[in-house]
Amino acid sequence: MGPDGAPSPAVPWRKVLWECQPFPDNYVDQRFLEELRRNEGIRQYRYWAVGLLSPETLLWTSLVCSLLGYGLHRAWTSEAEPGCEPRTRLADLQSAAIFLSFTFGFSPVLKTLTESVSTDTVYAMSAVMLLAHLVSFPYAQPSPPGSFSLNAALFASVCLASRLPGALHTFAMLSCALMVFALWPCLLQRLRENAPNHFTGLCVGVCVGGVGGLGSQSPGGAVLLALALGSVTLLCPMLLVRLQRHKDNIQGPWDEAEIHEDLSLFLH
Secondary structure, eight states: OOTTSOOOOSSOOOOOSSSOOSSOTTOOOTTGGGGOOOSTTOOOOOTGGGGOOOHHHHHHHHHHHHHHHHHHHHHHHHHHOTTSOOOOHHHHHHHHHHHHHHHHHHHHHHHTTTTTSOHHHHHHHHHHHHHHHHHHOOTTSOOOTTOHHHHHHHHHHHHHHTTSSSHHHHHHHHHHHHIIIIIHHHHHHHHHHHOHHHHHHHHHHHHHHHHHHHHHHOHHHHHHHHHHHHIIIIIHHHHHHHGGGGOOOOOOTTSOOOOOSOGGGGGO
């Protein structure tokens, strides 16, 4: 008997429409499922890869954030420095246009900048440069253009961007890096001067976001970052305060003489 109850004659069943066969119209044999195919051409997704941004999305997001930050910076600058004439909007627009034009034009060159260098070396250089950025960053004032801290961060960004798949990816990452390493500290400085309460809340939010973002890629790295942030912001100040009681500094006639007079008159 066949699968549908039909008898199994000596003539084999053939899957054709143009030949009359002694089988019912709905008859199938044992080979019917041999050509079954499941999920042809399906794309496998990973959970965190679904949230990755395309370069176009990153560019538009950076543009919107830059415009909002520029507006806040201009407002706070006019309030904080009424006697000092700020830069004009035209000058700022020219600087932004020059940077974007040069970066977009050199993106294909930057994309192939480290092709002859191994990936491990590129990652090592990026890690060292980012560490140098953290160590040398002038935390009291925003990083001025041309400083070692800013140059180290941009060099690390160029190294990482050279490993991206296309020139547009490189341009998007370098634009975002400039916004994060050069423009963002200036905005934070204005926020700290004009709204210190909001500055504290924003710093906490940035720390939580940084730990959460790193945790999506490396849970161990997120734990280390959380411990480092906790040590710098909580443990170190607490130790400084508690160790003040053990300070024992004495002065006496054996100290070196200190001249408090203005000696500039004698130097002419």
